[in-house]
Amino acid sequence: MGVKGLQYFMERCFPDTCVTVDLRELASQHVARTQQDSTTTDNTSSPTLVVDGMACVCHWYSCKDWVCGGQWREFMDLLKSWVEAFTSAGIRLVFFFDGVVEEQKRKEWVKRRRRVNGEISKVFRYLKSHGEQPGREMFCLPSGLASFTRFALRSLGQEVFCSKQEADYEIARYARHHNCLGILGQDSDFIIYDSAPYLSVAKLQIDRLTTVLYDRQRLCQIAGLAVHQLPLLACLLGNDVVSSEKTMNIRNNAMATYRQNNPSSHSGAPQGQMVLAVSHLVSSLWGKEEEEAELFSLNLSAPLRELLQRGISSYVLPGQEASQQSDSSTASSVSAFEKHVSAEVLKACREKHVAAEGFMVYNVVCEGVIECSNTLEDEEDTELLPQAHVFKPCRQRIYGLVLLHGHDGSDLPAIKEWFIYPGNPLQEPDIVHPVPVSLPGEKLTLDFLWFSTGPEVSALRLLTFFTIFDCQDLSDLHGTIEDSLLAALCLITYIVLQVNTLSQEDVDAYLSQAVCLRLKSTQELQHIKLPVLCSRAVQLGALYVRGLGNLLGANCASGCALPSAALMPWQSFDGRLFHSKYLLAHGGAESSVLLESNSSCLKLFLCLREKVTEICRKRGRVLLSRPRPVEQSPKTTPGSRYRERHSGGASGSDGSWRERGENPRGLHHGGGWREREETRGGRSHHGSRDRAWQRGGHRGGHRGGMRGGQHFHPHQFYPNFQDGGPHDTNHHPKQSRGWSYGSRGRYQLAPRWPQPPGPGT
Structure with a gap:
């Protein structure tokens, strides 16, 4: 500000x-x-x-x-x-x-x-x-x-x-x-x-x-002040430490005095008058031989005077007057969490944090507070869970890995989370307790994971990383596919396990995007044309990118099981490419179309999809095909008939889970995630809400597909789309003519997708 x-x-x-x-x-x-x-x-x-x-x-x-x-x-x-x-x-x-x-x-x-x-x-x-x-x-x-x-x-x-x-x-x-x-x-x-x-x-x-x-x-020179008087001017005008509301009366009095003494000055510039009026007041508070302002002459309350002094000291740098006060006020106190890690780990945490190499761990160990800024999430969507809830179980395991070290953690204070999501008034932080990360026969400590060497340590780091996301089964793929693709597979699998409203089409969009991105140049990605945007796809895109941040936190906590470069979004995600795959997948496009008729990409895609399906099956999560119509704008609507057929809600989905009587993963009977949040006043530290999110809620998929057998086809937006028949996710797709991007960036039908010169960077 x-x-x-x-x-x-x-x-x-x-x-x-x-x-x-x-x-x-x-x-x-x-x-x-x-x-x-x-x-x-x-x-x-x-x-x-x-x-x-x-x-x-x-x-x-x-x-x-x-x-x-x-x-x-x-x-x-x-x-x-x-x-x-x-x-x-x-x-x-x-x-x-x-x-x-x-x-x-x-x-x-x-x-x-x-x-x-x-x-x-x-x-x-x-x-x-x-x-x-x-x-x-x-x-x-x-x-x-x-x-x-x-x-x-x-x-x-x-x-x-x-x-x-x-x-x-x-x-x-x-x-x-x-x-x-x-x-x-x-x-x-x-x-x-x-x-x-x-x-x-x-x-x-x-x-x-x-x-x-x-x-x-x-x-x-204009304000009649010395440089060392500027901090008080800033505090009286209002800044991040001293809100302008706190000093409104002081400014009003200063303005009245200024106008009385300068009736014609800057009559057309009220903001100019205000700054000059406060500047004159600041100057009047300093005697010729005084080193700091005489705030007592303002007849301030003790709390406001203390607030102003704190605000002034926040601008004082080392080597300047009153720097000792500033240094003592900014010195970090020993966190209640620091005793749970060794001095060597604590030192490494701070060094990684300052050098922008770490993620999340410093804030847990040294602050006990985690923040996450706004995410593109639709507060009116009753079906997709907020990312704060989707990734809460993995964050709890990260906290547990960092702090618990094999004991029950009964003496640990909880982590304070300031996460933005629909329905959270942000009046106080969410209180989140660490959850142990346990591996058979292993007692995990940061000292061992961070500082030990050898192939067995590398294997343990990798297993620990995947365990945080309940994806231990992916360890055997390490070295067989690119690290960035392995990270993407881990994240997609975790999201599917946590969000029960995700369908096979959503998974296909995620996976095909990650596979195809490797072969795309920046110019090709820029030229992707999207005939319409879908709010649900926007949320899923934001959810994926937020998930990469949680991968980074887990990777840092586990001792860098994967190179940090493999977890960067430019390695596994492009918003426009994902959106195009989402529209095609929910339009019933065959896998060969999603993979642009590239046989090697198609083979890799099918292997990754089978791995996701296998892990979900082991955990009782059934992935079903559930194509959805997308929103229609007045510019793209082919006619009122489409709106009449798909008027089931603002989000363009086939009705909310409440209307279908279904129970998405992680939701109690009788209401959605937002209704559960209305009980935030009774935030229990070990209550049923925390336990439900930790468990991930109910298992199992949804029954049925679209209401009334409705099905959205890509030819509604891609006129040349060749309908290959019903989308069967259980059989190898037919090889069909694929979509390509022409010289003008438009979709066009091509006999074969041209082979790219090589992997993109």
Whole structure:
């Protein structure tokens, strides 16, 4: 959020404080100054730009598709080009990402998550009304983008840090300590810190390497303040620590005094008047010989005075006045969980976290708190479970692997989870207890899994990883298929076991997408044309990407059973490709069509599908064919007859599970997951709700298919589709003419799918 109204004040009221700069020239000037200044603490020859990664992700992701789950290959290419633009100019980049949410900012975090939830609801309403992606004004980041971007940048050879406290503070501290060229971000807090110059990523012209610099010194001249007085100005205007509501009376009084003394100044700029009025108040609180403001003269309540002092100290960096207070306030206390791991593991946890190599484990061991931001989920959907619930059992096992070490864990405090899902008011965290990961004859510890060597240890890591997802049967496939495909198979199998409303068509869409992606170029993926978008497919895409994050957490906890690169979305998922497979699968397309008439892909697909079916059968989960009609937009509806035939609900499904009298996996009789959440007031630590989710609920599949024998065919959207007859999932499909993408990116019928030159990267 930054400082309320400050950036607007600088841009609109005093534009001279906003200077357009050429980063190449800025870098040359910085090098010249650094060579003359023998006191610099940085030995790096290249000028360094510190990048606020969280502020940049929405600018980095400029791919056309965002609602389907992300165009990850294209995003990687864009990120690579962005980095190369700076490195070719001799500018070194250092990236910082938020690693924790500080409790003093929890309310603001919750407020933002609720706001984004409202925006996501609008997205789904638009999807179901129009059957297409909404415009950029409704843009939401693909799920997991910030988390995976850290790994993407590391794979590009960049230096990436994950914060252990407020990321803004660590960015400003690093930039000051290393005498950096500037801070690239989009947060007016960087104007307040007495650190490197603040440069706007929103105003960045990457082709020319120009942007806007918000001049701290010019602001101080206009406001009549010294740089060390800016933190109090920020707190009185309102920031993430001190909400603007808390200081409203102070600002109103300051404004009244200012207008009385300056009746004609800035009459047309109320925001300008407000900033100047508060600036005059701040200046009046400092005597000529005082080192800090005399807050007692404001007649504040003790809690508000303490809050202001905390807010001021949050801007004070090491080496500046009152830095001791700042350091003590940000020092991390010993977590109640840390005693359950060795000193060596604790050290490794922190190192992996800071270097952006780990995932989830640090937050469990050192914080005992896990957060997950918004996901593209339809709050009106009563059938698909929220990802927070789908992946809860595997998270519990991750917590158990990290903390329990073979004992019952009766003395362990529970993990606090701040997860966003429909029906969760976010008034308090969910309390989640670890669940042991037990293997016959093995006593698992992080010390053994992380630091031991040898082939037997590697095998145990892999078995532990698969056990977290109840997919031990997949261990024998290691080495026979690509690691990324093995990870995808594990995730798809886990999702099927947890979500009983998934059908054979959903599994076919997931698997065919993962198999075909390996042979696709970025250009081919960009040219996929989707005649209509389905809200259910959007949710399934987001669910898969969120699942990859849980794979990362399990992989880190088990000692890196698989290379982290194999778990990245650009290795196993593309939103547009998945959506196209979903439409074809639910349209009754044969397997050969799904696999684009590529015989080797078809063979691999059938083997993977059989493995999923086998594991499900062992666990009592029966996969049935249940094709669904998709939403129709006014632009794509062939006529009112279709709407009359498929008017069973907004989601376009064949009725909710309540209407069918069915009981999806993990749901008690008498209501859906959301109804169960209405009992959140009595959150029991070991109650039936936790136990039901841990068990995964009822086993078994659904009875019957579509109501009234309805069946949706791809020719409704793909006019040239050759209907090969009923979709029989139990027999080897006939070899039929397949679909290809023509030179203009349209579906066209081809005698054979052309053999690709080789696996894509």
